[in-house]
Amino acid sequence: MKPIIIKNSKLPEALSWFMNVGGITLFPFIFIKGEGNPRLINHESIHIAQYSELFVLGFLALYLYDFLVNLARFISFKEAYYNIRFEREAYDNENNSDYLDNREKFAWRNYKL
Numbered sequence: 001m002k003p004i005i006i007k008n009s010k011l012p013e014a015l016s017w018f019m020n021v022g023g024i025t026l027f028p029f030i031f032i033k034g035e036g037n038p039r040l041i042n043h044e045s046i047h048i049a050q051y052s053e054l055f056v057l058g059f060l061a062l063y064l065y066d067f068l069v070n071l072a073r074f075i076s077f078k079e080a081y082y083n084i085r086f087e088r089e090a091y092d093n094e095n096n097s098d099y100l101d102n103r104e105k106f107a108w109r110n111y112k113l
Contacts, residue, residue, distance in 0.1 A: 019077070027059070039095055050089070053106055085111035
């Protein structure tokens, strides 16, 4: 699915309490602070694929589960975030502009807690 990209959104800035947020994906929308860049849009587009595979609510539930487990493990908001399996897949592949064309379905399963 092709996302709906909203540039110059205030939402990422409003969510920047604990760390700088350049973009956020809330299926089927990608909200970008400023104009964004191809790397950021690719990162957030990977989340769109993940959302699609888990029918939105499954993605949100597993994302929250990963975050809470990681928060208990690392006692750090940033570490908890960066170790969410969905974020790990997106960060590992955000610079590969062909990733979504060649991505295996459920590729996030390769990233364990």
